[in-house]
Amino acid sequence: MGSKKVALMVNLGSPDSTAKKDVRKYLDEFLMDERVIDLAYWKRVLLIRGIILNFRPGKSAKAYRKIWWDEGSPLIVISERLQEKVANRTEFPVYLAMRYGNPSIEDVLLKIKEENPFVEEILLIPLYPHYAMSSYETVEVKVRESLKLMSHQVGLKVMPPFYNSKEYIKLLADKIANHNPDQYDQVLFSYHGIPERHVRKTDPSGGHCLKVDNCCEVPHPCQKFCYRHQTLKMTELINGELQLAEDKVASSFQSRLGNDPWLQPFTDKRLEALPDEGVKKLLIVCPAFVSDCLETLEEIEMEGQEEFLENGGEAFKMVPCLNDDDEWAELLAKWINEFEPEISLSETNTF
Incomplete structure (x- = not known):
């Protein structure tokens, strides 16, 4: 039946x-x-x-x-x-x-x-x-x-x-906390990238996303569909649990394709620049993914780590996704x- x-x-x-x-x-x-x-x-x-x-x-x-x-x-x-x-x-x-x-x-x-x-x-x-x-x-x-x-x-x-679910945020924060984030110079939240035009297309009002100064911080109904707002909000919520200093937390975007404008800052560019900015020990999280995959295991844990260390970084750790916890x-x-x-x-x- x-x-x-x-x-x-x-x-x-x-x-x-x-x-x-x-x-x-x-x-x-x-x-x-x-x-x-x-x-x-x-x-x-x-x-x-x-x-x-x-x-x-x-x-x-x-x-x-x-x-x-x-x-x-x-x-x-x-x-x-x-x-x-x-x-x-x-x-x-x-x-x-x-x-x-x-x-x-x-x-x-x-x-x-x-x-x-x-x-x-x-x-x-x-x-x-x-x-x-x-x-x-x-x-x-x-x-x-x-x-x-x-x-x-x-x-x-x-x-x-579910980017703003209190229970989900707590799960992610606890997983990050298990890796002693306070022992790193920075925790970088690397989200999957999308073209800027996608953000504008999913704005039902057609006049807020990427058109208003600080659009992601200014409350608006379109944020129910705004990827950029939701990623930045997730970083804020997770750090609300971790209570790290603001200058120890940052967000970036990975996996761009083509020459059109994509959400920035780019993860690979940040990994190159961070050691010169004094970030020698980096903990990186990929909260756009619930399962480890090519974009986390190869692009970040392998290629990203190599990039960071080759440019002067000393310690690099990727927090695994929630997977099947x-x-x-x-x-x-x-x-x-x-x-x-x-x-x-x-x-x-x-x-």
Whole structure:
């Protein structure tokens, strides 16, 4: 009979293997998403399939091989472990899908339908703490589009971003505190980067984000959708728990692509400059990610550390993501069991 209510957690995804062909397939799906590279379709095709996919898959495959586990992609393995722990703590079934790659959203929705033929409601949990069109938004849109292709009526609720959840902030702060942050010259919060135009696009008012001085500090309804505001607020909230001196805490943004303006300061540039500014011992945190992945394990823990030490740094430590920590699984299960949506996402979808 199955359940009338299920939860669906969705993470970013990963190639099926480190083979160049699998990495190319993954990058094609990822970069061709109009919410990742928001150009007209023909421009995306020219840029991605005409240029980027001619050189990027080989470079990315090499990077994936540096962090790949015997069990497979770290992000996938960690997400599966987390799903199992959460499912053991919830009152109804919990499924896992990836926005790109496998297990795909379409395949998992079919599995939900097969195992729960009388399901009435799906609770969608995008595994992103912040709202951004290239992460949280694209997950919700993809799930809604996939549901429309199926033939059953089901309600869809979506858990809002949790960057300012007191319980989540406390978990992160406690994890950072375990690494003795006061023994470092600085704690750097490195968030995934996005183009500035994405910030402007997600501003419903069209007149606040990146248009008003100190826009992220001036309260405005658009901050419900503003990635930059939410990242800076998260740093502030975490340090509210850690109680470090303000000059010992900073935020930056990583993983930019192309020549358009992206959120700054850039993490790689800060890692180069910090030793000359007197920061010899650095603790770095990546709060935009709930699971360690290429962007944390290779870009920060390997490449970032090398960059920092080569420029005069003496000690570098990356705090792991929450991954499948028991406390994180318990918090997710609590949210699922008690969830009441904060945004109007109760429309009925075809399934």
